[in-house]
Amino acid sequence: MFKSITVVIIAASTASSFAAVNPYPMALRASLSANAKSQSLNEWESSGFTPHDLFARFRAQGNAAEFCEALVALPPRDLALFEAELESPLNQRLLPCRDSLLGKLENHWNQFNTTTLLDVPTDPEAHRLPSLEKVVDPTTTRATVATGGLEKGEIAITLDDGPHPTRTRRILEIFKSWGVRATFFELGFQAHARPKVSRDVLAQGHSIGSHSWDHPNLPALAEKDLPAALAQIDRGRKAVEAAIGENFPFFRFPYGATNEILSKYVTDQGLVSFLWNMDSMDWKLRDPAELLKGLAAILDQGKPGIILFHDIHEQDVLVMEPFLQMLKDRAYSTVVFVPRKSPALLP
Ligand SMILES: [Zn+2]
Structure with missing residues:
Protein backbone atom coordinates (compact mmCIF):
# COMPACT_ATOMS: atom_id res chain seq x y z
CA MET A 1 0.00 0.00 0.00
CA GLN A 111 -1.11 54.37 -26.24
CA PHE A 112 1.80 56.50 -27.50
CA ASN A 113 0.90 59.98 -28.55
CA THR A 114 3.96 61.36 -30.27
CA THR A 115 2.58 64.84 -30.67
CA THR A 116 3.67 65.26 -27.06
CA LEU A 117 7.27 64.28 -27.85
CA LEU A 118 8.19 67.42 -29.74
CA ASP A 119 6.29 70.44 -30.91
CA VAL A 120 5.84 69.78 -34.63
CA PRO A 121 3.86 72.54 -36.38
CA THR A 122 0.63 71.22 -37.89
CA ASP A 123 0.84 73.54 -40.90
CA PRO A 124 2.06 71.37 -43.84
CA GLU A 125 3.81 74.45 -45.28
CA ALA A 126 6.20 74.30 -42.33
CA HIS A 127 7.11 70.69 -43.16
CA ARG A 128 9.91 71.19 -45.63
CA LEU A 129 13.46 69.95 -45.52
CA PRO A 130 16.07 70.45 -48.23
CA SER A 131 16.58 67.20 -50.16
CA LEU A 132 19.82 66.61 -52.08
CA GLU A 133 21.04 63.81 -54.32
CA LYS A 134 24.43 62.22 -53.84
CA VAL A 135 25.52 60.31 -56.92
CA VAL A 136 27.42 57.09 -56.23
CA ASP A 137 29.35 55.48 -59.05
CA PRO A 138 29.66 51.71 -58.50
CA THR A 139 32.51 51.48 -60.99
CA THR A 140 34.75 53.81 -59.00
CA THR A 141 33.40 53.45 -55.43
CA ARG A 142 35.32 50.39 -54.28
CA ALA A 143 35.44 50.95 -50.57
CA THR A 144 32.51 50.53 -48.23
CA VAL A 145 30.54 53.72 -47.86
CA ALA A 146 30.24 54.61 -44.18
CA THR A 147 29.69 58.34 -44.15
CA GLY A 148 28.75 58.81 -47.79
CA GLY A 149 31.27 61.63 -48.19
CA LEU A 150 28.64 64.07 -46.96
CA GLU A 151 29.41 67.60 -45.87
CA LYS A 152 28.58 69.34 -42.63
CA GLY A 153 24.83 69.74 -42.22
CA GLU A 154 24.02 66.81 -44.55
CA ILE A 155 22.38 63.60 -43.39
CA ALA A 156 21.33 60.53 -45.39
CA ILE A 157 18.38 58.69 -43.86
CA THR A 158 18.57 54.94 -44.49
CA LEU A 159 15.92 52.39 -43.54
CA ASP A 160 16.56 48.64 -43.42
CA ASP A 161 14.72 45.30 -43.22
CA GLY A 162 11.44 46.31 -44.93
CA PRO A 163 9.19 46.63 -46.74
CA HIS A 164 6.70 46.33 -43.88
CA PRO A 165 3.01 45.77 -44.67
CA THR A 166 1.86 49.01 -43.00
CA ARG A 167 4.76 50.93 -41.47
CA THR A 168 6.77 51.52 -44.64
CA ARG A 169 3.82 53.32 -46.25
CA ARG A 170 3.23 55.46 -43.15
CA ILE A 171 6.88 56.52 -43.27
CA LEU A 172 6.51 57.24 -46.99
CA GLU A 173 3.60 59.57 -46.22
CA ILE A 174 5.72 61.47 -43.70
CA PHE A 175 8.63 61.73 -46.16
CA LYS A 176 6.28 62.93 -48.88
CA SER A 177 4.85 65.67 -46.73
CA TRP A 178 8.37 66.85 -45.77
CA GLY A 179 9.83 66.53 -49.27
CA VAL A 180 12.41 64.02 -48.02
CA ARG A 181 14.00 61.23 -50.04
CA ALA A 182 15.80 58.33 -48.39
CA THR A 183 17.66 55.11 -49.18
CA PHE A 184 15.94 51.83 -48.26
CA PHE A 185 17.80 48.51 -47.90
CA GLU A 186 15.15 45.84 -48.34
CA LEU A 187 15.25 42.17 -47.46
CA GLY A 188 14.54 39.78 -50.32
CA PHE A 189 11.78 37.86 -48.58
CA GLN A 190 10.02 41.07 -47.59
CA ALA A 191 10.13 42.53 -51.11
CA HIS A 192 8.98 39.19 -52.47
CA ALA A 193 6.04 39.08 -50.03
CA ARG A 194 4.86 42.64 -50.79
CA PRO A 195 6.29 43.95 -54.07
CA LYS A 196 3.63 46.65 -54.27
CA VAL A 197 5.01 48.40 -51.20
CA SER A 198 8.50 48.27 -52.74
CA ARG A 199 7.14 49.82 -55.92
CA ASP A 200 5.53 52.61 -53.88
CA VAL A 201 8.90 53.33 -52.26
CA LEU A 202 10.46 53.59 -55.71
CA ALA A 203 7.57 55.65 -57.13
CA GLN A 204 8.18 58.30 -54.47
CA GLY A 205 11.73 58.83 -55.65
CA HIS A 206 13.57 56.87 -52.97
CA SER A 207 16.50 54.57 -53.68
CA ILE A 208 16.31 50.87 -52.88
CA GLY A 209 19.29 48.65 -52.23
CA SER A 210 19.19 45.05 -51.05
CA HIS A 211 20.12 43.57 -47.68
CA SER A 212 20.31 39.76 -48.26
CA TRP A 213 17.38 37.35 -48.51
CA ASP A 214 16.48 36.94 -44.83
CA HIS A 215 19.12 38.65 -42.71
CA PRO A 216 21.63 36.02 -41.59
CA ASN A 217 25.04 36.95 -40.23
CA LEU A 218 26.80 36.45 -43.55
CA PRO A 219 30.41 35.97 -42.33
CA ALA A 220 29.20 33.34 -39.83
CA LEU A 221 27.21 31.60 -42.55
CA ALA A 222 30.16 31.84 -44.96
CA GLU A 223 32.40 29.99 -42.51
CA LYS A 224 30.05 27.01 -42.57
CA ASP A 225 28.75 27.30 -46.13
CA LEU A 226 30.22 29.96 -48.41
CA PRO A 227 27.92 29.21 -51.40
CA ALA A 228 24.89 29.67 -49.10
CA ALA A 229 26.20 33.08 -47.98
CA LEU A 230 26.79 34.19 -51.57
CA ALA A 231 23.33 32.89 -52.51
CA GLN A 232 21.84 35.07 -49.74
CA ILE A 233 23.35 38.14 -51.42
CA ASP A 234 22.20 37.11 -54.92
CA ARG A 235 18.72 35.95 -53.91
CA GLY A 236 18.04 39.11 -51.92
CA ARG A 237 19.17 41.31 -54.77
CA LYS A 238 17.13 39.43 -57.37
CA ALA A 239 13.99 39.53 -55.20
CA VAL A 240 14.24 43.32 -54.82
CA GLU A 241 14.92 43.70 -58.53
CA ALA A 242 11.92 41.47 -59.37
CA ALA A 243 9.69 43.53 -57.07
CA ILE A 244 10.60 46.96 -58.44
CA GLY A 245 11.70 46.15 -61.98
CA GLU A 246 14.89 48.12 -61.47
CA ASN A 247 18.37 47.36 -60.27
CA PHE A 248 20.06 49.66 -57.78
CA PRO A 249 23.72 48.64 -57.33
CA PHE A 250 23.44 49.24 -53.57
CA PHE A 251 23.88 46.67 -50.82
CA ARG A 252 24.10 46.63 -47.04
CA PHE A 253 25.39 43.67 -45.03
CA PRO A 254 22.98 42.54 -42.29
CA TYR A 255 24.35 43.92 -38.98
CA GLY A 256 27.08 45.56 -41.06
CA ALA A 257 28.91 42.23 -40.68
CA THR A 258 31.26 41.16 -43.46
CA ASN A 259 34.65 39.60 -44.21
CA GLU A 260 37.19 40.01 -46.99
CA ILE A 261 35.73 37.34 -49.29
CA LEU A 262 32.18 38.61 -48.98
CA SER A 263 33.15 42.25 -49.45
CA LYS A 264 35.12 41.33 -52.57
CA TYR A 265 32.19 39.31 -53.89
CA VAL A 266 29.82 42.24 -53.42
CA THR A 267 32.24 44.59 -55.21
CA ASP A 268 32.73 42.05 -58.02
CA GLN A 269 28.95 42.02 -58.49
CA GLY A 270 29.14 45.75 -59.18
CA LEU A 271 27.49 46.61 -55.87
CA VAL A 272 28.43 49.45 -53.54
CA SER A 273 28.35 48.37 -49.91
CA PHE A 274 26.88 50.86 -47.41
CA LEU A 275 27.45 51.06 -43.68
CA TRP A 276 26.43 53.92 -41.37
CA ASN A 277 28.14 56.25 -38.93
CA MET A 278 25.06 57.11 -36.87
CA ASP A 279 22.91 54.37 -35.35
CA SER A 280 19.45 55.43 -34.17
CA MET A 281 19.62 52.37 -31.81
CA ASP A 282 16.01 51.64 -32.76
CA TRP A 283 16.85 47.91 -32.46
CA LYS A 284 17.18 48.55 -28.73
CA LEU A 285 15.21 51.70 -27.83
CA ARG A 286 11.60 50.59 -28.11
CA ASP A 287 10.15 53.51 -26.19
CA PRO A 288 9.56 56.40 -28.66
CA ALA A 289 10.53 59.05 -26.09
CA GLU A 290 13.85 57.28 -25.38
CA LEU A 291 14.51 56.80 -29.07
CA LEU A 292 13.92 60.48 -29.79
CA LYS A 293 16.14 61.52 -26.88
CA GLY A 294 18.93 59.36 -28.33
CA LEU A 295 18.40 60.90 -31.76
CA ALA A 296 18.68 64.41 -30.34
CA ALA A 297 21.99 63.44 -28.69
CA ILE A 298 23.29 62.06 -32.02
CA LEU A 299 22.33 65.20 -33.91
CA ASP A 300 23.83 67.43 -31.24
CA GLN A 301 27.25 65.95 -32.12
CA GLY A 302 26.80 67.77 -35.43
CA LYS A 303 28.33 65.04 -37.60
CA PRO A 304 27.35 64.64 -41.24
CA GLY A 305 26.75 61.15 -42.60
CA ILE A 306 24.47 58.13 -42.79
CA ILE A 307 21.90 57.35 -40.10
CA LEU A 308 20.42 53.88 -39.66
CA PHE A 309 16.70 53.26 -39.08
CA HIS A 310 14.42 50.26 -39.63
CA ASP A 311 11.03 50.81 -41.27
CA ILE A 312 9.71 47.62 -39.64
CA HIS A 313 9.57 49.14 -36.13
CA GLU A 314 6.58 51.08 -34.85
CA GLN A 315 8.78 53.33 -32.71
CA ASP A 316 10.50 54.50 -35.90
CA VAL A 317 7.18 55.50 -37.45
CA LEU A 318 6.22 57.28 -34.23
CA VAL A 319 9.41 59.35 -34.01
CA MET A 320 9.97 60.05 -37.71
CA GLU A 321 8.11 63.33 -37.90
CA PRO A 322 9.59 64.74 -34.66
CA PHE A 323 13.00 63.58 -35.95
CA LEU A 324 12.53 65.51 -39.21
CA GLN A 325 11.54 68.55 -37.17
CA MET A 326 14.77 68.18 -35.18
CA LEU A 327 16.70 68.12 -38.47
CA LYS A 328 14.92 71.27 -39.51
CA ASP A 329 15.63 72.98 -36.18
CA ARG A 330 19.33 72.19 -36.71
CA ALA A 331 19.31 73.33 -40.36
CA TYR A 332 20.14 69.90 -41.82
CA SER A 333 19.69 68.94 -45.47
CA THR A 334 18.64 65.36 -46.23
CA VAL A 335 20.48 63.31 -48.85
CA VAL A 336 19.43 60.38 -51.01
CA PHE A 337 22.05 58.19 -52.68
CA VAL A 338 21.45 57.62 -56.37
CA PRO A 339 23.53 55.41 -58.64
CA ARG A 340 25.37 56.86 -61.60
CA LYS A 341 24.04 55.02 -64.60
CA SER A 342 26.78 53.36 -66.57
CA PRO A 343 27.14 54.86 -70.08
CA ALA A 344 26.00 51.54 -71.58
CA LEU A 345 22.65 51.89 -69.81
CA LEU A 346 21.97 55.49 -70.77
CA PRO A 347 19.42 55.99 -73.52
ZN1 LIG B 1 19.06 44.73 -41.17
Whole structure:
Protein backbone atom coordinates (compact mmCIF):
# COMPACT_ATOMS: atom_id res chain seq x y z
CA MET A 1 0.00 0.00 0.00
CA PHE A 2 2.59 2.56 1.12
CA LYS A 3 4.89 1.40 -1.60
CA SER A 4 2.39 2.08 -4.35
CA ILE A 5 1.64 5.59 -2.97
CA THR A 6 5.35 6.42 -3.03
CA VAL A 7 5.53 5.30 -6.64
CA VAL A 8 2.57 7.50 -7.52
CA ILE A 9 4.15 10.51 -5.78
CA ILE A 10 7.47 9.99 -7.53
CA ALA A 11 5.69 9.61 -10.87
CA ALA A 12 3.70 12.79 -10.29
CA SER A 13 6.71 14.86 -9.24
CA THR A 14 8.76 13.58 -12.19
CA ALA A 15 5.95 14.48 -14.57
CA SER A 16 5.63 17.97 -13.12
CA SER A 17 9.38 18.61 -13.25
CA PHE A 18 9.36 17.58 -16.93
CA ALA A 19 6.43 19.92 -17.57
CA ALA A 20 8.32 22.77 -15.89
CA VAL A 21 11.23 22.55 -18.29
CA ASN A 22 9.99 24.99 -20.87
CA PRO A 23 13.22 26.43 -22.32
CA TYR A 24 11.58 29.48 -23.88
CA PRO A 25 11.08 31.82 -20.89
CA MET A 26 14.82 31.63 -20.25
CA ALA A 27 15.69 32.08 -23.92
CA LEU A 28 13.44 35.14 -24.17
CA ARG A 29 14.99 36.61 -21.03
CA ALA A 30 18.48 35.97 -22.44
CA SER A 31 17.46 37.77 -25.61
CA LEU A 32 16.04 40.79 -23.75
CA SER A 33 19.09 41.03 -21.53
CA ALA A 34 21.58 40.69 -24.42
CA ASN A 35 19.66 43.41 -26.27
CA ALA A 36 19.70 45.75 -23.28
CA LYS A 37 23.44 45.21 -22.71
CA SER A 38 24.58 45.58 -26.33
CA GLN A 39 26.13 48.87 -27.40
CA SER A 40 26.12 48.19 -31.15
CA LEU A 41 24.08 46.24 -33.66
CA ASN A 42 27.04 43.98 -34.33
CA GLU A 43 27.49 43.24 -30.63
CA TRP A 44 23.77 42.49 -30.33
CA GLU A 45 23.99 40.12 -33.27
CA SER A 46 27.03 38.31 -31.84
CA SER A 47 25.09 37.46 -28.68
CA GLY A 48 23.47 34.52 -30.49
CA PHE A 49 20.19 35.53 -28.82
CA THR A 50 18.60 37.87 -31.34
CA PRO A 51 14.91 37.26 -32.10
CA HIS A 52 16.13 36.10 -35.51
CA ASP A 53 18.28 33.40 -33.83
CA LEU A 54 15.53 32.37 -31.40
CA PHE A 55 12.87 32.00 -34.06
CA ALA A 56 15.24 30.19 -36.42
CA ARG A 57 15.92 27.66 -33.64
CA PHE A 58 12.18 27.41 -32.96
CA ARG A 59 11.49 26.75 -36.65
CA ALA A 60 14.14 24.03 -36.67
CA GLN A 61 12.90 22.06 -33.66
CA GLY A 62 10.46 24.03 -31.59
CA ASN A 63 7.40 23.37 -29.50
CA ALA A 64 4.75 25.95 -30.47
CA ALA A 65 2.67 25.55 -27.30
CA GLU A 66 5.68 26.14 -25.04
CA PHE A 67 6.96 29.05 -27.13
CA CYS A 68 3.52 30.66 -27.03
CA GLU A 69 3.26 30.18 -23.28
CA ALA A 70 6.53 32.09 -22.84
CA LEU A 71 5.66 34.85 -25.31
CA VAL A 72 2.18 35.40 -23.83
CA ALA A 73 3.75 35.94 -20.40
CA LEU A 74 5.89 38.89 -21.59
CA PRO A 75 4.81 42.47 -20.86
CA PRO A 76 4.13 44.35 -24.13
CA ARG A 77 7.27 46.50 -23.99
CA ASP A 78 9.39 43.32 -23.85
CA LEU A 79 7.22 41.49 -26.38
CA ALA A 80 7.88 44.37 -28.80
CA LEU A 81 11.47 43.14 -29.22
CA PHE A 82 10.07 40.05 -30.95
CA GLU A 83 7.45 41.82 -33.06
CA ALA A 84 9.29 41.68 -36.38
CA GLU A 85 9.67 37.91 -36.05
CA LEU A 86 5.99 37.51 -35.12
CA GLU A 87 5.11 39.48 -38.24
CA SER A 88 7.54 37.66 -40.49
CA PRO A 89 5.95 35.54 -43.24
CA LEU A 90 8.48 32.87 -42.23
CA ASN A 91 6.71 32.37 -38.89
CA GLN A 92 3.19 33.20 -39.97
CA ARG A 93 1.51 29.83 -39.59
CA LEU A 94 3.67 28.30 -36.90
CA LEU A 95 2.38 29.97 -33.74
CA PRO A 96 -1.28 29.69 -32.72
CA CYS A 97 -0.83 32.71 -30.38
CA ARG A 98 0.55 34.97 -33.11
CA ASP A 99 -2.59 37.01 -33.87
CA SER A 100 -3.40 37.66 -30.24
CA LEU A 101 0.21 38.71 -29.54
CA LEU A 102 0.17 41.11 -32.47
CA GLY A 103 -3.16 42.50 -31.20
CA LYS A 104 -1.60 43.05 -27.78
CA LEU A 105 1.26 44.95 -29.42
CA GLU A 106 -1.11 47.06 -31.46
CA ASN A 107 -2.83 48.18 -28.24
CA HIS A 108 0.57 48.85 -26.72
CA TRP A 109 1.63 51.12 -29.60
CA ASN A 110 -1.73 52.92 -29.68
CA GLN A 111 -1.11 54.37 -26.24
CA PHE A 112 1.80 56.50 -27.50
CA ASN A 113 0.90 59.98 -28.55
CA THR A 114 3.96 61.36 -30.27
CA THR A 115 2.58 64.84 -30.67
CA THR A 116 3.67 65.26 -27.06
CA LEU A 117 7.27 64.28 -27.85
CA LEU A 118 8.19 67.42 -29.74
CA ASP A 119 6.29 70.44 -30.91
CA VAL A 120 5.84 69.78 -34.63
CA PRO A 121 3.86 72.54 -36.38
CA THR A 122 0.63 71.22 -37.89
CA ASP A 123 0.84 73.54 -40.90
CA PRO A 124 2.06 71.37 -43.84
CA GLU A 125 3.81 74.45 -45.28
CA ALA A 126 6.20 74.30 -42.33
CA HIS A 127 7.11 70.69 -43.16
CA ARG A 128 9.91 71.19 -45.63
CA LEU A 129 13.46 69.95 -45.52
CA PRO A 130 16.07 70.45 -48.23
CA SER A 131 16.58 67.20 -50.16
CA LEU A 132 19.82 66.61 -52.08
CA GLU A 133 21.04 63.81 -54.32
CA LYS A 134 24.43 62.22 -53.84
CA VAL A 135 25.52 60.31 -56.92
CA VAL A 136 27.42 57.09 -56.23
CA ASP A 137 29.35 55.48 -59.05
CA PRO A 138 29.66 51.71 -58.50
CA THR A 139 32.51 51.48 -60.99
CA THR A 140 34.75 53.81 -59.00
CA THR A 141 33.40 53.45 -55.43
CA ARG A 142 35.32 50.39 -54.28
CA ALA A 143 35.44 50.95 -50.57
CA THR A 144 32.51 50.53 -48.23
CA VAL A 145 30.54 53.72 -47.86
CA ALA A 146 30.24 54.61 -44.18
CA THR A 147 29.69 58.34 -44.15
CA GLY A 148 28.75 58.81 -47.79
CA GLY A 149 31.27 61.63 -48.19
CA LEU A 150 28.64 64.07 -46.96
CA GLU A 151 29.41 67.60 -45.87
CA LYS A 152 28.58 69.34 -42.63
CA GLY A 153 24.83 69.74 -42.22
CA GLU A 154 24.02 66.81 -44.55
CA ILE A 155 22.38 63.60 -43.39
CA ALA A 156 21.33 60.53 -45.39
CA ILE A 157 18.38 58.69 -43.86
CA THR A 158 18.57 54.94 -44.49
CA LEU A 159 15.92 52.39 -43.54
CA ASP A 160 16.56 48.64 -43.42
CA ASP A 161 14.72 45.30 -43.22
CA GLY A 162 11.44 46.31 -44.93
CA PRO A 163 9.19 46.63 -46.74
CA HIS A 164 6.70 46.33 -43.88
CA PRO A 165 3.01 45.77 -44.67
CA THR A 166 1.86 49.01 -43.00
CA ARG A 167 4.76 50.93 -41.47
CA THR A 168 6.77 51.52 -44.64
CA ARG A 169 3.82 53.32 -46.25
CA ARG A 170 3.23 55.46 -43.15
CA ILE A 171 6.88 56.52 -43.27
CA LEU A 172 6.51 57.24 -46.99
CA GLU A 173 3.60 59.57 -46.22
CA ILE A 174 5.72 61.47 -43.70
CA PHE A 175 8.63 61.73 -46.16
CA LYS A 176 6.28 62.93 -48.88
CA SER A 177 4.85 65.67 -46.73
CA TRP A 178 8.37 66.85 -45.77
CA GLY A 179 9.83 66.53 -49.27
CA VAL A 180 12.41 64.02 -48.02
CA ARG A 181 14.00 61.23 -50.04
CA ALA A 182 15.80 58.33 -48.39
CA THR A 183 17.66 55.11 -49.18
CA PHE A 184 15.94 51.83 -48.26
CA PHE A 185 17.80 48.51 -47.90
CA GLU A 186 15.15 45.84 -48.34
CA LEU A 187 15.25 42.17 -47.46
CA GLY A 188 14.54 39.78 -50.32
CA PHE A 189 11.78 37.86 -48.58
CA GLN A 190 10.02 41.07 -47.59
CA ALA A 191 10.13 42.53 -51.11
CA HIS A 192 8.98 39.19 -52.47
CA ALA A 193 6.04 39.08 -50.03
CA ARG A 194 4.86 42.64 -50.79
CA PRO A 195 6.29 43.95 -54.07
CA LYS A 196 3.63 46.65 -54.27
CA VAL A 197 5.01 48.40 -51.20
CA SER A 198 8.50 48.27 -52.74
CA ARG A 199 7.14 49.82 -55.92
CA ASP A 200 5.53 52.61 -53.88
CA VAL A 201 8.90 53.33 -52.26
CA LEU A 202 10.46 53.59 -55.71
CA ALA A 203 7.57 55.65 -57.13
CA GLN A 204 8.18 58.30 -54.47
CA GLY A 205 11.73 58.83 -55.65
CA HIS A 206 13.57 56.87 -52.97
CA SER A 207 16.50 54.57 -53.68
CA ILE A 208 16.31 50.87 -52.88
CA GLY A 209 19.29 48.65 -52.23
CA SER A 210 19.19 45.05 -51.05
CA HIS A 211 20.12 43.57 -47.68
CA SER A 212 20.31 39.76 -48.26
CA TRP A 213 17.38 37.35 -48.51
CA ASP A 214 16.48 36.94 -44.83
CA HIS A 215 19.12 38.65 -42.71
CA PRO A 216 21.63 36.02 -41.59
CA ASN A 217 25.04 36.95 -40.23
CA LEU A 218 26.80 36.45 -43.55
CA PRO A 219 30.41 35.97 -42.33
CA ALA A 220 29.20 33.34 -39.83
CA LEU A 221 27.21 31.60 -42.55
CA ALA A 222 30.16 31.84 -44.96
CA GLU A 223 32.40 29.99 -42.51
CA LYS A 224 30.05 27.01 -42.57
CA ASP A 225 28.75 27.30 -46.13
CA LEU A 226 30.22 29.96 -48.41
CA PRO A 227 27.92 29.21 -51.40
CA ALA A 228 24.89 29.67 -49.10
CA ALA A 229 26.20 33.08 -47.98
CA LEU A 230 26.79 34.19 -51.57
CA ALA A 231 23.33 32.89 -52.51
CA GLN A 232 21.84 35.07 -49.74
CA ILE A 233 23.35 38.14 -51.42
CA ASP A 234 22.20 37.11 -54.92
CA ARG A 235 18.72 35.95 -53.91
CA GLY A 236 18.04 39.11 -51.92
CA ARG A 237 19.17 41.31 -54.77
CA LYS A 238 17.13 39.43 -57.37
CA ALA A 239 13.99 39.53 -55.20
CA VAL A 240 14.24 43.32 -54.82
CA GLU A 241 14.92 43.70 -58.53
CA ALA A 242 11.92 41.47 -59.37
CA ALA A 243 9.69 43.53 -57.07
CA ILE A 244 10.60 46.96 -58.44
CA GLY A 245 11.70 46.15 -61.98
CA GLU A 246 14.89 48.12 -61.47
CA ASN A 247 18.37 47.36 -60.27
CA PHE A 248 20.06 49.66 -57.78
CA PRO A 249 23.72 48.64 -57.33
CA PHE A 250 23.44 49.24 -53.57
CA PHE A 251 23.88 46.67 -50.82
CA ARG A 252 24.10 46.63 -47.04
CA PHE A 253 25.39 43.67 -45.03
CA PRO A 254 22.98 42.54 -42.29
CA TYR A 255 24.35 43.92 -38.98
CA GLY A 256 27.08 45.56 -41.06
CA ALA A 257 28.91 42.23 -40.68
CA THR A 258 31.26 41.16 -43.46
CA ASN A 259 34.65 39.60 -44.21
CA GLU A 260 37.19 40.01 -46.99
CA ILE A 261 35.73 37.34 -49.29
CA LEU A 262 32.18 38.61 -48.98
CA SER A 263 33.15 42.25 -49.45
CA LYS A 264 35.12 41.33 -52.57
CA TYR A 265 32.19 39.31 -53.89
CA VAL A 266 29.82 42.24 -53.42
CA THR A 267 32.24 44.59 -55.21
CA ASP A 268 32.73 42.05 -58.02
CA GLN A 269 28.95 42.02 -58.49
CA GLY A 270 29.14 45.75 -59.18
CA LEU A 271 27.49 46.61 -55.87
CA VAL A 272 28.43 49.45 -53.54
CA SER A 273 28.35 48.37 -49.91
CA PHE A 274 26.88 50.86 -47.41
CA LEU A 275 27.45 51.06 -43.68
CA TRP A 276 26.43 53.92 -41.37
CA ASN A 277 28.14 56.25 -38.93
CA MET A 278 25.06 57.11 -36.87
CA ASP A 279 22.91 54.37 -35.35
CA SER A 280 19.45 55.43 -34.17
CA MET A 281 19.62 52.37 -31.81
CA ASP A 282 16.01 51.64 -32.76
CA TRP A 283 16.85 47.91 -32.46
CA LYS A 284 17.18 48.55 -28.73
CA LEU A 285 15.21 51.70 -27.83
CA ARG A 286 11.60 50.59 -28.11
CA ASP A 287 10.15 53.51 -26.19
CA PRO A 288 9.56 56.40 -28.66
CA ALA A 289 10.53 59.05 -26.09
CA GLU A 290 13.85 57.28 -25.38
CA LEU A 291 14.51 56.80 -29.07
CA LEU A 292 13.92 60.48 -29.79
CA LYS A 293 16.14 61.52 -26.88
CA GLY A 294 18.93 59.36 -28.33
CA LEU A 295 18.40 60.90 -31.76
CA ALA A 296 18.68 64.41 -30.34
CA ALA A 297 21.99 63.44 -28.69
CA ILE A 298 23.29 62.06 -32.02
CA LEU A 299 22.33 65.20 -33.91
CA ASP A 300 23.83 67.43 -31.24
CA GLN A 301 27.25 65.95 -32.12
CA GLY A 302 26.80 67.77 -35.43
CA LYS A 303 28.33 65.04 -37.60
CA PRO A 304 27.35 64.64 -41.24
CA GLY A 305 26.75 61.15 -42.60
CA ILE A 306 24.47 58.13 -42.79
CA ILE A 307 21.90 57.35 -40.10
CA LEU A 308 20.42 53.88 -39.66
CA PHE A 309 16.70 53.26 -39.08
CA HIS A 310 14.42 50.26 -39.63
CA ASP A 311 11.03 50.81 -41.27
CA ILE A 312 9.71 47.62 -39.64
CA HIS A 313 9.57 49.14 -36.13
CA GLU A 314 6.58 51.08 -34.85
CA GLN A 315 8.78 53.33 -32.71
CA ASP A 316 10.50 54.50 -35.90
CA VAL A 317 7.18 55.50 -37.45
CA LEU A 318 6.22 57.28 -34.23
CA VAL A 319 9.41 59.35 -34.01
CA MET A 320 9.97 60.05 -37.71
CA GLU A 321 8.11 63.33 -37.90
CA PRO A 322 9.59 64.74 -34.66
CA PHE A 323 13.00 63.58 -35.95
CA LEU A 324 12.53 65.51 -39.21
CA GLN A 325 11.54 68.55 -37.17
CA MET A 326 14.77 68.18 -35.18
CA LEU A 327 16.70 68.12 -38.47
CA LYS A 328 14.92 71.27 -39.51
CA ASP A 329 15.63 72.98 -36.18
CA ARG A 330 19.33 72.19 -36.71
CA ALA A 331 19.31 73.33 -40.36
CA TYR A 332 20.14 69.90 -41.82
CA SER A 333 19.69 68.94 -45.47
CA THR A 334 18.64 65.36 -46.23
CA VAL A 335 20.48 63.31 -48.85
CA VAL A 336 19.43 60.38 -51.01
CA PHE A 337 22.05 58.19 -52.68
CA VAL A 338 21.45 57.62 -56.37
CA PRO A 339 23.53 55.41 -58.64
CA ARG A 340 25.37 56.86 -61.60
CA LYS A 341 24.04 55.02 -64.60
CA SER A 342 26.78 53.36 -66.57
CA PRO A 343 27.14 54.86 -70.08
CA ALA A 344 26.00 51.54 -71.58
CA LEU A 345 22.65 51.89 -69.81
CA LEU A 346 21.97 55.49 -70.77
CA PRO A 347 19.42 55.99 -73.52
ZN1 LIG B 1 19.06 44.73 -41.17
